[in-house]
Amino acid sequence: MAAPAFLASLRHDTRRRRIAYAVLALVLAILCVVPQPFVARAKIVPQDSNSIGLGSMMNALGGQLQGFAALLGGAKQPVDLYLTIGRSAEVSNAVIDKLKLVGPGGYADRTRATTALSHKVDVHSLTGGIIEITARTHDAREAEMLTAAYVQAVSERINALGLDRVRHKRDIVDRRFKEAAARVTRADAALREFRSRYKLAEPEAQLGAELTLRAGLQAQLQAKLVELETLQRFQGVENPQLQSVQSEVGALRAQIARTNAAGEGSAGPNVAGISAVSGAYLDRYRDYRFAQALYEVYARSSEEVAVEALTEETAADVEVVEAPHVDADRKYNISAVALLLFVLLAAAFTEIYAPVTGLHPHPPGQAG
Numbered sequence: 001m002a003a004p005a006f007l008a009s010l011r012h013d014t015r016r017r018r019i020a021y022a023v024l025a026l027v028l029a030i031l032c033v034v035p036q037p038f039v040a041r042a043k044i045v046p047q048d049s050n051s052i053g054l055g056s057m058m059n060a061l062g063g064q065l066q067g068f069a070a071l072l073g074g075a076k077q078p079v080d081l082y083l084t085i086g087r088s089a090e091v092s093n094a095v096i097d098k099l100k101l102v103g104p105g106g107y108a109d110r111t112r113a114t115t116a117l118s119h120k121v122d123v124h125s126l127t128g129g130i131i132e133i134t135a136r137t138h139d140a141r142e143a144e145m146l147t148a149a150y151v152q153a154v155s156e157r158i159n160a161l162g163l164d165r166v167r168h169k170r171d172i173v174d175r176r177f178k179e180a181a182a183r184v185t186r187a188d189a190a191l192r193e194f195r196s197r198y199k200l201a202e203p204e205a206q207l208g209a210e211l212t213l214r215a216g217l218q219a220q221l222q223a224k225l226v227e228l229e230t231l232q233r234f235q236g237v238e239n240p241q242l243q244s245v246q247s248e249v250g251a252l253r254a255q256i257a258r259t260n261a262a263g264e265g266s267a268g269p270n271v272a273g274i275s276a277v278s279g280a281y282l283d284r285y286r287d288y289r290f291a292q293a294l295y296e297v298y299a300r301s302s303e304e305v306a307v308e309a310l311t312e313e314t315a316a317d318v319e320v321v322e323a324p325h326v327d328a329d330r331k332y333n334i335s336a337v338a339l340l341l342f343v344l345l346a347a348a349f350t351e352i353y354a355p356v357t358g359l360h361p362h363p364p365g366q367a368g
Contacts, residue, residue, distance in 0.1 A: 038326050045130055
């Protein structure tokens, strides 16, 4: 009952109330600067493949790699992902282990250490994809150590995730590369067997040669028919020259007739024969070209993954734009500042605003 009685006396005693406001404001003003808070900060930019020239190297290998990079997860990661990594339990646990925050001289268990870190350390993003890590404590050395530990933990975590992603991509590409190589071998064997069976050259060369032969026979036939018509007008039926031309016309017609029927000679099938097998031949040739193109794409993708794996292993994980350091300007205890402002507002309301407006007039005999 002492506290309610004391508050009631302050409500009716202006002098004591003002002294209480002054004492409370003085205490809070001291607490704003004592103990002195320190803020350490660092700015980092997580690297991607384009920042180290990987994109230009892959462009030199072929345009297909850009599509495969996007398909297999090679595109630049969003800033939100790096924020999630920086605030993850894996990173905080790595910091706790590195600084030995649990045990003698530290926190009782990992849960309390994690809670304390969540109050002391903040990870947020800035414009331009920059990640800023800040630590606020009452010990300058502790703040700087926390910031440096977070930078290292975030870097190691990003590196581990990058290696896992590259390993997964390498498994996929290697498996598909082996399948593509086997497919090329099968398609090439089928094409060679088909060519050997029908004595075929390249489709264009084979078909072109047969068409040239047939066109030549037809031209010769037309010429002999014109010659025959001329001889029939001026020569008799028993004329030897007329009979010779008639024999040549018959031979040419027989040759052209043979080209209309599917057949195969020592040089391969004729025009009709190549027409009969051209569909199956072109199917095998198309399968071979597709398998070869697919093999080339996966060969280039395998090289891209190998270069990316080398990059992940040798390049810096993050680019440190601003190394961990303690801010030079004076910091204040935010909670004490907030309470001080609240006390000042309460004093202004009860001592100035309320009496002036009549909301809380002083009792008779108690006016200050």
